[in-house]
Amino acid sequence: MKREFIFIGPPGSGKGTQTKMLSKDFNLPHIDTGSLLREEVSSGSEEGKLADSFMEKGQLVPIELVSKIIKNRLLKQDCQNGFILDGYPRSLEQAYALDDILKEIDKNVFVQPYVFYFEVDQKQLIERLINRRSCSVCGAIYNLKTMSLKDETKCQKCGGNLIRREDDTEEVANKRFKTYFDQTAPLIDLYTKRGLLIKLNASFSIDEIYKNLTGAIKENVHS
Ligand code: AMP
Numbered sequence: 001m002k003r004e005f006i007f008i009g010p011p012g013s014g015k016g017t018q019t020k021m022l023s024k025d026f027n028l029p030h031i032d033t034g035s036l037l038r039e040e041v042s043s044g045s046e047e048g049k050l051a052d053s054f055m056e057k058g059q060l061v062p063i064e065l066v067s068k069i070i071k072n073r074l075l076k077q078d079c080q081n082g083f084i085l086d087g088y089p090r091s092l093e094q095a096y097a098l099d100d101i102l103k104e105i106d107k108n109v110f111v112q113p114y115v116f117y118f119e120v121d122q123k124q125l126i127e128r129l130i131n132r133r134s135c136s137v138c139g140a141i142y143n144l145k146t147m148s149l150k151d152e153t154k155c156q157k158c159g160g161n162l163i164r165r166e167d168d169t170e171e172v173a174n175k176r177f178k179t180y181f182d183q184t185a186p187l188i189d190l191y192t193k194r195g196l197l198i199k200l201n202a203s204f205s206i207d208e209i210y211k212n213l214t215g216a217i218k219e220n221v222h223s
Helices: 015-026 033-043 046-055 063-074 092-106 122-130 170-184 186-193 206-220
Strands: 003-008 030-032 082-086 114-119 132-135 141-143 197-201
Touching: 003 015, 003 186, 015 030, 015 082, 015 141, 015 206, 030 033, 030 063, 033 046, 033 063, 033 082, 046 063, 063 092, 092 186, 114 186, 114 206, 122 132, 122 170, 170 186, 186 197, 197 206
Parallel strands: 003 082, 003 114, 030 082, 114 197
Antiparallel strands: 132 141
């Protein structure tokens, strides 16, 4: 049976870390719009330049571009058994666009998406963001404050360089929160009304959150 998982949560709520773990264990592709957009920016394309002008201000990239990227990605062969969407949709407009994309892709097959919402205190989030580093090679995510790394510049898994994302400064992070509360938070209501929302407390440790997440999947997701 096809499994479609959607993850919503404020910046720094740990969606990236948890969805990567889930992707490995459930053998489903992890589709992270932020990373797809950063790849587009690095490619130097016109679309990348356009995306960058919004990303550097902590604003949402125009829907036409994001929907195109997502649709192309969801049409790939590896999404046949399902996928994990991390960071999309991020507005009501995108949620309706996703409805249309999924209707087109799934056609006559009935697939019930599950929406996980990561709830966490905002004070903790700023701390997490400004201390976040990620590996430039394998994408592993670290927190300099909560993980004691022998070398804060190197990935413990593959030895790649650890980098700080350009938008993980306090100034841009605050703008990203504003964007989240204004545009993404209304999705909680939408998916609650549709009976699809599963809420998780994301203030715990990585392992505890993962245990709760996989527990919630066992409880709610029919195989
Ligand atoms: P993230 O890596 O998820 O924190 O996303 C980084 C930035 O990419 C965001 O601040 C937005 O500028 C942009 N972005 C990511 N996902 C979306 C989306 N679904 N719609 C529009 N912009 C997005």
